[in-house]
Amino acid sequence: MAQNFAFTLNATDGAARTGVISTPRGEIRTPAFMPVGTAATVKAMLPESVRATGADILLGNTYHLMLRPTAERVARLGGLHKFMNWERPILTDSGGFQVMSLASLRKMTEEGVTFSSHIDGSKHFLSPERSMEIQRLLGSDIVMAFDECPALPATDEEVARAMRLSMRWAQRSRDAFGDRPGHALFGIMQGGVTRELREESAEALKAIGFDGYAIGGLAVGEGQAAMFGVLDYAPGFLPADKPRYLMGVGKPDDIVGAVKRGVDMMDCVLPSRSGRTGQAWTRRGQVNIKNARHADDPRPLDEACSCPACTGYSRAYLHHVFRAGEMISGMLLTWHNLHYFQEIMQGMREAIAAGRFAEFEAEFHARRAEGDI
Numbered sequence: 001m002a003q004n005f006a007f008t009l010n011a012t013d014g015a016a017r018t019g020v021i022s023t024p025r026g027e028i029r030t031p032a033f034m035p036v037g038t039a040a041t042v043k044a045m046l047p048e049s050v051r052a053t054g055a056d057i058l059l060g061n062t063y064h065l066m067l068r069p070t071a072e073r074v075a076r077l078g079g080l081h082k083f084m085n086w087e088r089p090i091l092t093d094s095g096g097f098q099v100m101s102l103a104s105l106r107k108m109t110e111e112g113v114t115f116s117s118h119i120d121g122s123k124h125f126l127s128p129e130r131s132m133e134i135q136r137l138l139g140s141d142i143v144m145a146f147d148e149c150p151a152l153p154a155t156d157e158e159v160a161r162a163m164r165l166s167m168r169w170a171q172r173s174r175d176a177f178g179d180r181p182g183h184a185l186f187g188i189m190q191g192g193v194t195r196e197l198r199e200e201s202a203e204a205l206k207a208i209g210f211d212g213y214a215i216g217g218l219a220v221g222e223g224q225a226a227m228f229g230v231l232d233y234a235p236g237f238l239p240a241d242k243p244r245y246l247m248g249v250g251k252p253d254d255i256v257g258a259v260k261r262g263v264d265m266m267d268c269v270l271p272s273r274s275g276r277t278g279q280a281w282t283r284r285g286q287v288n289i290k291n292a293r294h295a296d297d298p299r300p301l302d303e304a305c306s307c308p309a310c311t312g313y314s315r316a317y318l319h320h321v322f323r324a325g326e327m328i329s330g331m332l333l334t335w336h337n338l339h340y341f342q343e344i345m346q347g348m349r350e351a352i353a354a355g356r357f358a359e360f361e362a363e364f365h366a367r368r369a370e371g372d373i
């Protein structure tokens with residue numbers, strides 16, 4: 001295990017890159033997809049199952065864990081890795097995005113954000129300093145700067161204001177993070193879909209200096225074309241020798257398009273959340289297992305998939321347990337979806353290393369039919 005945090009680029013193919021992030025808790029193969037473990041669990045999955053899907057790192061959330069069971073309690077119990085029985089790398093988001101999307105009665109000032117818990121209405125405060133303290137208490141390996149991701153629709157002035165506030169908060173995050181060998185602090189680029197604001201944000205973050213750089217403010221309803229439009233230039237504003245993390249993305253075709261444009265890391269609730277609602281993602285397209293057409297189908301979700309759901313069960317069975325509201329339905333579909341997402345990542349890592357990303361991308365799109373397959 002590395003004593004420190006380091007990123008090694010092994011190959012590039014166009015703007016796409018593949019490499020390894022070394023951390024004291026293990027290596028992260030990039031491009032990497034991070035399953036979301038919001039409340040110290042990837043829902044419906046045991047940690048060893050998450051690992052079996054191929055995940056090297058998972059994401060936790062400052063916002064949820066500060067409310068329940070609190071960061072102080074997790075620290076007293078040995079930190080988040082021990083608490084949730086996941087000894088590999090954990091990245092924690094800084095809380096600002098979740099406050100804006102989940103909490104109520106929010107008041108934002110230069111200092112930080114006060115808000116009422118969506119769980120019990122209790123009053124809480126987050127600032128760059130408090131977010132750094134919480135993420136230190138949790139013991140996460142990759143800490144995210146505290147930022148403001150403006151909700152859409154937002155005027156250019158609003159996007160500029162939020163970006164400049166986030167850059168001041170990025171400096172305060174850096175100052176409060178201090179010097180923590182083996183732990184990384186990532187800055188978060190804001191700036192909406194405006195090139196000049198994105199460039200201003202990147203310059204501000206590089207002047208502060210981070211171990212990695214996230215592209216925030218996307219996957220908030222702007223649509224894939226606008227997101228790709230930003231990704232056509234934004235990764236290039238960031239240091240080539242540091243990991244680039246696109247936050248909150250996405251569907252399989254979003255992920256392939258983002259890696260094509262130079263993104264190294266992503267996270268999204270989609271595979272786990274949609275798995276629990278009966279939505280399976282496969283190489284040939286989506287399967288809505290609740291659809292009556294699957295009731296007598298003896299075939300697996302995907303004949304070519306080696307996950308437990310596809311090697312052990314028929315669509316008919318999955319349809320049945322879903323309709324019956326059985327817990328195993330969410331478990332099996334979540335496992336399949338996470339397995340499929342990791343299979344896409346592994347396919348891209350190999351394709352980039354072999355200089356055949358274009359062929360991978362063409363095969364990826366050619367196989368996919370529209371609608372319920």
Ligand SMILES: CNc1nc2cc3c(=O)[nH]c(N)nc3c(CCO)c2[nH]1
Nearest residue numbers: 094097149216217218219220247248
């Ligand atoms: C689902 N879409 C999405 N867009 C995001 C954008 C941001 C962002 O701009 N900042 C921070 N801190 N987190 C973000 C997150 C949470 C990632 O799980 C996002 N998630």
Ligand SMILES: [Zn+2]
Nearest residue numbers: 305307310336
């Ligand atoms: Zn499968």
